[in-house]
Amino acid sequence: MKARPDVPDSTAPNQAEAIQAAPTDAAPSDAVASAAAVLPAVSSTFSATDRPGPAVLVLEDGRRFVGRRYGSEGQTLGEIVFATGMTGYQEALTDPSYAGQIVLMTAPHIGNTGMNDQDMESRKIWVAGFIVREPARIASNHRATRTLDDDLEAQGVVGISGIDTRAITRHIRSKGAMKSGIFSGDLFGLSDSEQLERVLSGAPMRGRNLSLEVSTVEPFSIPAQGERIGSVAVLDLGVKTSTLTYLAERGFEVLVLPQSVTAEHVLSLKPSALFFSNGPGDPAASDAHVTLLQEVLRAGIPYFGICFGNQLLGRALGFRTYKLPFGHRGINQPVLDKTTGRVEITSQNHGFAVDMPIEGVHDSRAGFGRVEVSHYSLNDQVVEGIRCLDINAFSVQYHPEAASGPHDANHLFDRFRDVVLASQRGIAGETK
Template sequence: MTSIPHGITAPPLAVLVLEDGRRFVGDAYGAVGRTLGEVVFSTGMTGYQETLTDPSYAGQIVMMTAPHIGNTGVNDEDMESRQMWANGFVVRDPARRVSNFRAKRSLDADLVAHNIVGISGIDTRAVTRHIRSAGAMRAGIFSGADAKLSEEEQLAAVRTGQEMSGLNLSTLVSTTEPYSLEAVGERIGKMAVLDLGVKRSTLLYLAEHGFEVHVIPASSTVDDIRALRADALFYSNGPGDPAASEEHVELLRTLLREGMPYFGICFGNQLLGRALGFGTYKLPFGHRGINQPVWDKVQGRVEITAQNHGFAVDAPIEGVVDSPSGLGRVEVTHYSLNDNVVEGLRCLDLPAFSVQYHPEAAAGPHDALHLFDRFRELVRGGVDASSAQNLKNDKTPSVTNGENQ
C-alpha cells in the first residue's frame, strides 16, 4: 500500500480480487464500495480521461500500466461522452495534487462523482504480467465494508460476474434519441452514425470533414436509416462481443448490398467483418493503449495507433479473398505488428472499409487521421454503380474464407 505522510488520514482498505483467486491489497481510490467486471490493462501513459469516458470500456475494470496517474486532473472539454463508463479503475500511484492549467477537478473527485470504484497502491506491473499470461478475466474491487468480507465471499462474488463473451452492451451506452451536428466547411453529404458507443472526438472529426452528422440509437432499423436519406453510414466503437450484435450485422449487410458507403471504427470493424461473412474471436488480453504498432499494407508504412478492443476479425492477412456472404472481393489492409491481428478491412467491389483502432484518439497518436480524408473522398467519388447493383441482386455466397453467417 502507498505510504501516507504524517497528518494525512489513510484511505480505506481496498482489494482487487481476480477470478482465479489472485488478490492484490491496496487503498480505496475514487468511490468506495464493490464493483465487478472484466479486468484489462491499458498501456497509455496519458489520456486517462479519454479512457474513462470512452463507452467501449463499459463492463471492464481498467488498469493503467503507467505508474503515476492523475497529474493533469480532469476538465469538461475532454469528456468523450456523457459519463465515465468503466466499471472500475486501478492505478499504482495516484497524483497527490493536480498540476495543469486546464484542470477543473481532480481525477479522484470525478471518480467519486461518477461512482467509479477504484483501487490504488498495488503492484500494477505484477497484475499486468499475470493477465498477459493467464488472459483477461473477471475481477472485483472491494473497499469499505466490502473489503471486510471473507476471501471466499469476495471470490464467489467475482465468479458470479458476467463474462464478456456473448455480452451485448450497445444499448447500455448508446444515445436514446437522435441528434445531429452541422457540417463544417464544404458539405460533402449526410452521414448516419450508428451509436454503439461513439466518442465525441469521432463526431467532431466527421463534421470537420464536411459531413452533416446524424447520430442514431443502436436500436435503429434499416428503414430508420433509409428515412434519413443518408449518403453514408458509420459504425462507431463500442463495448461487448460482436457475435452478440447480429441485428447490427444484418442491418449493415443489407445497406452494403444497396451500395451505401461505409466506414467503421473498432467495433465497427468487427461488425463489418461479420457482415462480410468472417468470424470473430476473443483475444487473450486484448489491445488497449495509445502505442500500438500497425502495418498499413496500402501505404507501406507503420502507424502507431490508439486501440481498445478485446475481440478481433478472423480473416487472412494476405491476399484478396471473396466475401463468404457474397459481398465481393475483400482484403485485409492493416494488421498488428505485435501479434498479426487484423486491424483493417477494405471491400474492393463496394465503397466500404474499416479499421480496428481509433484514428480520432484525442490524446494521440494522430498517424491515422488521414482515414477521415480517405472516407470523404470515397463518398465524394462514389463507387461503380454496376458492381453495386450486381451484388445487390446476387446474394449467393462465394468462396468461403472464414465463418459463414
C-alpha cells in the first residue's frame, strides 16, 4: 500500500490538486518573545520555534488537504461544516450543538484572545475536530487564562492548521456537508485508501440522535433573579449556559432536566412553561421528545423552543424536517421577523430545518390548530421561526442568547415571559 508522503517544505502545489503544504513557521520576533514573557499565565506550552507534525484532512469524496497538526494528535471523524463568525470561537467550541462535527472556521486567524472560564457555554469543548488557517499561539487578551492550544491539547481535540480553508469552504458550499477525518501522528502515515476507508466508515449525521451524549445526567435548578414569576422546565438537549442565564434573569426558576425525562415527570413538576433547547443531531431521530412535547402542549403549558427545539415543535405539529445542504453556522445570519417586519442579524448553528410554507396560515396535522411561519432566512428562505395561533407555543431556529453574536433577538426571552404571564392571567391564544 502507498504510504503517505512527507509534508513538503516548499509552497503548496496547484490548488486544483486540493493539497496544501503547511507554511514554514518563522522564528519569533523580539516583540513576540517579550509579550510571552510578560504574560506567562496565558503562554502556550507550544514554542514558536517548534514545528508541529504533519496532518491531513480527508473528505468522503476523496479530496485531501495536507497541513500541520493543531491541538491533539491522532484521528478524528465527523461531519465537516463551516462557521462564518469572525469572533466567538470559544463559544462555538463549547456549544454542544457542534457535537459530532469537524468545524472549520472561515476567519483566517483564530486563537488570539485565548480562552477563559467566563465565556464557556458548557463544561467542555464539543467539536469532533477543529480546522483553522492560521492559529494564534499566544493569547493577547486581559481575560485569557490559557491559550486555545492548551485547551485543545488538554481535551484531546484533534485539529489541523495551515490549509486553504477558503477552498474547503467553497467545496462544502458546492457539494454539501460530508463525512471527513483528520489524521496526524502515526496515522498520518496510513495509505490514502486506508484513511478514506476510515472516513467512509464514520456515522452519518442524518438519523443520528446525539442528545444522550450532551444532556445533563441529573436534573438541577437555577434560582430566579429578581421577582419570581414561575418555573420553566428546560429539556436539556445541549443547552448553553447563556440561555439558562437569560431565562433566570426574566424571573424564571429554571428546572434543567435530562433528555430522558418523561412527560409524566414534567407535568408532575407543575411548571409555568416548557423550554426545549438547542442541540445536535437529526430531529427525525428524536421521536420520544416529540411525543413528550405533544403531551405537554395538550396540557396547556406554554412552550418556547430554540434551534433543535424549533425543529421538534415543527414535528410535534405534524410537519416534517429535512437536512440542509451545508447548514447555517455563524453570527451574521439575516432573518425577517414577519410579526414585526424587522430584520434581525442572528447567531445560528443548525443543519436541519422545518419543511413548511413560509406564507399563509396552516392547520396543524397533529390537532393543535392554526400555525404560521413567523421568521425566515433572507439568504435562502429557510423557516427560522414558528408561531401557533391557538395555543401558547412558539419557537425560533436561531440562538437568541447570541453567545457569541449580535443581540438583535434577545427580546424573544421577554416575549416568552409575557406569554407565560398572560397564560397565568388566563389569556390563551396567539403568541404575539
